[in-house]
Amino acid sequence: MTTTRIDTVRGADGPPPPPRAGRNRLVGAALIVLSLAAALSCYFVFTTWLPNDRTLYREYKAAEACPARRVIPRSEDCLRKVTFTVEGTRKSTKNMRATLLGPEPFPRVVVPFGDRGPVLSGLQQGDRVTGTVWRGVVVVVAEGDVRQNSADAPRDEPQMTAAVGTFAGLLAALALMFGAMHLARPRDPGLFTWRPYGKWLLIVTGATCAVVGLSTGWTGLPWLIVPTVCGAVVAGTAWFLHRDLRLGRVGR
Numbered sequence: 001m002t003t004t005r006i007d008t009v010r011g012a013d014g015p016p017p018p019p020r021a022g023r024n025r026l027v028g029a030a031l032i033v034l035s036l037a038a039a040l041s042c043y044f045v046f047t048t049w050l051p052n053d054r055t056l057y058r059e060y061k062a063a064e065a066c067p068a069r070r071v072i073p074r075s076e077d078c079l080r081k082v083t084f085t086v087e088g089t090r091k092s093t094k095n096m097r098a099t100l101l102g103p104e105p106f107p108r109v110v111v112p113f114g115d116r117g118p119v120l121s122g123l124q125q126g127d128r129v130t131g132t133v134w135r136g137v138v139v140v141v142a143e144g145d146v147r148q149n150s151a152d153a154p155r156d157e158p159q160m161t162a163a164v165g166t167f168a169g170l171l172a173a174l175a176l177m178f179g180a181m182h183l184a185r186p187r188d189p190g191l192f193t194w195r196p197y198g199k200w201l202l203i204v205t206g207a208t209c210a211v212v213g214l215s216t217g218w219t220g221l222p223w224l225i226v227p228t229v230c231g232a233v234v235a236g237t238a239w240f241l242h243r244d245l246r247l248g249r250v251g252r
Contacts, residue, residue: 021186028182028189031175038172045165050158050223060154063134074105075136082106082138086127091116098123098141100131111138112151119148158223163213166227170205170234174198191245201238208233 059077066078084100087108096113098120100106111131113120119141123129132140139153149155181192191197208230216225 024182024186024189028179028186031179031182035172035175035179038168038175042165042169042172045161045168050161050165053154053161054156054158057154057156060134060139072103072105076133077135080133082131082133084109084129084131084141086123086125086129088125089120089123091120096120100129100138100141102131106131106133106138109138111141113148114151117148118146119143157217159217159221159226160213162223162226163209163230166213166230167205167209169227170209170230171202174201174205174238191242197241197245200241201234204237205230205234 063077063079066076066080072080082102084102084106087099087101089098090096096116098111098113100109100111102109109131119129123143127143130142131138132142137152138150141148141150178189178192178198181189209226212226212229212233215221216223
């Protein structure tokens with residue numbers, strides 16, 4: 001009886017049993033699926049989203065003023081100035097918009113904004129404004145000499161789009177690496193676990209893509225810098241962190 005009690009205590013106080021191989025295989029398979037989804041997202045961003053946005057912006061900047069017509073179509077590839085009357089506005093942080101009343105074919109349009117800006121902040125019901133319409137949407141609202149772009153106006157901001165695609169691509173690579181290790185070594189994936197290696201790599205990846213995307217957007221640097229810098233930072237972090245964890249320089 002004494003031996004049984006001692007063995008029971010040792011079992012409770014001793015090191016935990018190794019993780020089950022089946023659970024690690026399941027985690028590995030899930031990470032591989034996540035890697036595939038992230039890779040497809042990255043492919044979509046760089047082959048569809050980013051090129052389409054850049055093409056749309058070039059077409060918008062190249063658009064000329066519309067000719068005078070007796071009957072105005074709803075959508076035109078030119079820029080048409082229309083006089084509107086403000087029906088109402090919303091200026092909360094999560095809902096910034098102006099509802100405008102105008103002639104046919106724009107009897108009532110809701111114009112979203114990304115910020116209060118110089119125009120929306122001062123608009124009141126009954127004010128008269130000039131809206132610039134392109135392809136059926138109001139892209140600019142002007143009151144006198146003051147202008148403000150709407151949220152629908154095409155913008156030349158490929159850096160943040162590239163940051164989204166870069167994050168998806170790096171996430172695909174990390175998920176593939178961790179998933180492959182869980183499948184190849186289901187009983188002991190080593191350092192390729194969520195804490196601390198995976199957690200820190202994900203934090204560094206997200207923070208780097210956000211900082212580089214925003215800073216290049218503000219400074220107007222080419223969007224190609226985003227994947228280059230982010231890839232280098234994450235790869236270097238992965239190597240140094242793996243080395244330090246293996247040598248015991250970083251606590252787990």
